[in-house]
Amino acid sequence: MDESVLRLFSSTLKKAGYNTTKTRVAVFQCLGAASEPLTMHELYSDLNDTFDRSTLYRIIRMFEKVGIVQRVPTGWKYKLELTDVFVSHHHHAICLKCGKIIPIEENPDLESLINKIADKHNISAINHQLEIQGVCVGCQRP
Ligand SMILES: [Zn+2]
Ligand SMILES: [Zn+2]
Structure with a gap:
């Protein structure tokens, strides 16, 4: 992932009052590396169980709130992707x-x-x- 995209990620978090942690960067990079939107489940397995599921849910909810991640509806469910700010x-x-x-x-x-x-x-x-x-x-x- 481009260095400037990561800097933008950090500054978006900072503006919203959050620190850039290793875990948050891992989730962000995983979404950035995907060629299409991911389900929460796909994202979780791509991350290789490096942390527990509730941590991932918390991060995604926060990412949605600060405009880093958006939902792509697919019928009843939804998938996740980075917002237009990053892609x-x-x-x-x-x-x-x-x-x-x-x-x-x-x-x-x-x-x-x-x-x-x-x-x-x-x-x-x-x-x-x-x-x-x-x-x-x-x-x-x-
Ligand atoms: Zn089909
Ligand atoms: Zn358009």
Whole structure:
């Protein structure tokens, strides 16, 4: 992970009144290294049981509160990923059958359309989420 991203991580924690501990860095790096959003369970097993589950839950709740982590809803459940502050802005397409999440890279036309819609409704947009739900190629086969 890039040194500047880690510095940004530390300063985000500091601003919110938290220290940068080894455990918090480990969780952050694990999410940063993942190619797609992770479930709490996947995150836990990726971390190789280096600490207990309740510690991980506490860290994730805090990360959500200070804007480091966001939830990606997948049907009834959700997965976790770093917010746009740390990774480039993108959207997701989600398979409703197997839960696979495909990242959709940033599209300038889409972004400007969303901003125009926000303007039209007199909303100064800070963030947005957009998600395409469907059935992936693998799940379309009979
Ligand atoms: Zn699928
Ligand atoms: Zn967008």
